[in-house]
Amino acid sequence: MATTPDYHFIGTYTRYSSWTARIEILLSYFAIPHTKQFVPLEKAREVSTSGLVPTLTSRRLNTTITDSLAIAEFLAEENPQLPLWPRDAALRALARSAAAEMHSGFATLRNTFHTNFVAHYAGDIPVSDAARKEVARALAIWDAARSRTVQRLAELGELEGDEGFLFGGFSIADAFFWPVLWRIRTYNLPLDGASPAALKWIETMWNDPKIRKVIHSYYEQVKNPETHIAKYGGLFAEHGVKEETFPEDWTFRAEQV
Structure with a gap:
């Protein structure tokens, strides 16, 4: 039963x-x-x-x-049996710091570029200096996280367990930055200055099979009219920007950036 x-x-x-x-x-x-x-x-x-x-x-x-x-x-x-935070104390502290900064910061990205997962806005989208600084800060966090993680796992002799997420395995920190990746894709926000390590993390996130399963659920929601929020459509229309839909099979490749 x-x-x-x-x-x-x-x-x-x-x-x-x-x-x-x-x-x-x-x-x-x-x-x-x-x-x-x-x-x-x-x-x-x-x-x-x-x-x-x-x-x-x-x-x-x-x-x-x-x-x-x-x-x-x-x-x-x-659920202590699950690595929602990294097992290592040093990486766990850094992961908590990263998630907390995302949780309390990045106000311009939140308030200007609304979450709209399946959409893509094509055209000359205005990106303020404040928004550019927040994107740059996110890229810096991702680069620092990956660099320190590789270093720390090497020190522990556990480098073979690195799965390419911010702090090795998928964790709360990755989940909290996941919506930032939506915004970057949806609004074609600049990835200028992104390190190879940061770009590789983005690739890992977009292409992980478990995450792809969640992505599929977003597209399934589109079929239900109850999920639609009209005010999130047609953003930046005054700038000639057009709303399109990303194909579900879209992938990200670090080497193409």
Whole structure:
């Protein structure tokens, strides 16, 4: 007889929601059993006492956690057998720092370039100096993470276990920067100055089979009219920018940049 999973995850549709997407990709990547409920953003107050999503409820603890970073930390604590954070203390500290900076920063990217996973905006999109600085900062974080990870794993004699993610294996840090990659692709934001290590991480993220499975779910959501948010369409139209759809089989290759 099947048992009901402990966790119940509530969010809004991830084709537009970076907050919900962070937790969805963690639950999916690590195959953490859960039930899931996605609702349109305007209905969040009907399913969440805080009026905000995502939320994660533990039936066992009769506790509901809000905020994506708090949920991620809870999942890591509750599932110590899974490497949601790196096993090594030094890399774990750096991964926490990177995820926290993403969680609290990058305001220009968040507020100007809205999450719209399956879309591509073609044309002369205005990119402010502030936005360029934030993209450059993200690229610097990714480069530093990969450089330090390779160094640290070599010190530990564990270099063969490096899977190419920010801190070796896929972790909360990768999940939190995942929506930034959406924005870079959706709005063709500049990758000028990206190091080979940063570009290789981007390639790893876009092409990982488990992540491709999550990507497929975004395209499936498009088939449901309930998922559509009109205000996220036609952005930058006053600049002659046209909204297109990325083909699902699109891939990223570091050597092509």
